[in-house]
């Protein structure tokens with residue numbers, strides 16, 4: 001039987017435009033989806049590059065103005081893979097047009113923007129989701145199941161870090177294509193909204209909400225040439241951030257992120273310590289979950305490094321045979337599949353409303369770094 005189509009209009013053909021396109025192409029081949037995703041239109045400002053992208057990925061058409069994309073009757077879902085300053089306007093317009101929306105993270109540049117986006121999708125009652133893809137790496141999903149089943153018992157600590165090293169050079173400009181993350185007016189913040197947002201989303205998914213935080217941030221290089229103006233301009237983003245917090249369940253949180261940790265490209269790790277055991281996960285070794293269970297008996301009690309590739313592991317029955325790993329891109333495939341499967345039941349998380357909670361925490365972190373005080377995060 002031919003499935004009804006889910007016609008996708010994507011905004012942005014950069015890094016995330018590619019992961020999402022790949023996810024929508026791959027998901028129906030590995031998951032039994034109620035609708036058939038169709039790459040209907042790609043939107044970006046440069047017509048020639050949009051056309052080349054469309055040819056490579058199989059999009060049927062191109063647009064150079066996202067408003068025209070949203071006005072089209074042959075689009076069901078708007079997928080926002082553009083820089084952060086674009087998210088709010090596109091999402092609100094898409095909601096008003098009755099489109100389903102998937103949006104990249106962080107939802108808004110601030111929680112004020114995100115709240116407006118939540119209001120828009122709730123008023124329009126359109127399915128919505130934010131691409132916090134790390135939730136859908138099988139080892140991370142398994143961690144969630146184990147914690148929910150009480151295998152760790154009472155939780156004492158959660159710690160996470162996300163380290164990179166690509167902005168250390170003083171000669172690196174800010175702003176424009178590829179470097180918009182260094183321009184606060186576009187990105188909203190530096191590592192806090194870009195990298196720690198991932199850590200916070202995962203943390204709150206695994207361990208519940210964060211009540212309050214105290215933070216410090218640093219901008220190591222204070223001025224950089226702006227690509228668009230050619231002038232030396234102040235740098236407004238946080239290059240590094242460390243914060244402590246307290247979860248609603250009483251456990252203690254420590255988080256750190258920087259783009260100045262030589263040798264680290266995308267070192268995202270988290271560890272959670274409970275009364276019965278601990279879990280540790282590392283993005284560089286994403287198909288492994290490290291697990292210690294204090295209740296193990298005997299002299300060989302110790303950390304187990306579990307290879308998350310068995311058919312019983314989350315998502316893994318959809319892939320190859322036991323022992324063969326999947327990677328980063330499949331987390332997006334899982335998210336696309338879950339969204340499409342969730343259309344006939346309750347919306348798959350994280351919704352805009354869930355992602356707003358992350359933005360409230362990142363706002364509180366940045367506020368605390370300025371005031372030097374503990375700040376309430378929700």
Ligand SMILES: NC(=O)c1ccc[n+]([C@@H]2O[C@H](COP(=O)([O-])OP(=O)(O)OC[C@H]3O[C@@H](n4cnc5c(N)ncnc54)[C@H](O)[C@@H]3O)[C@@H](O)[C@H]2O)c1
Nearest residue numbers: 012013014015016044045081082083084104105106131178
């Ligand atoms: N989930 C994740 O792990 C993850 C990873 C990277 C980026 N992101 C998020 O994805 C979003 C995009 O990041 P990226 O790394 O793909 O950026 P990118 O710079 O690689 O791509 C951005 C794209 O947006 C397009 N764009 C910019 N302005 C536009 C406009 N006015 N109209 C149409 N298109 C426009 C650009 O041409 C480009 O194709 C950001 O919000 C970022 O925070 C998420």
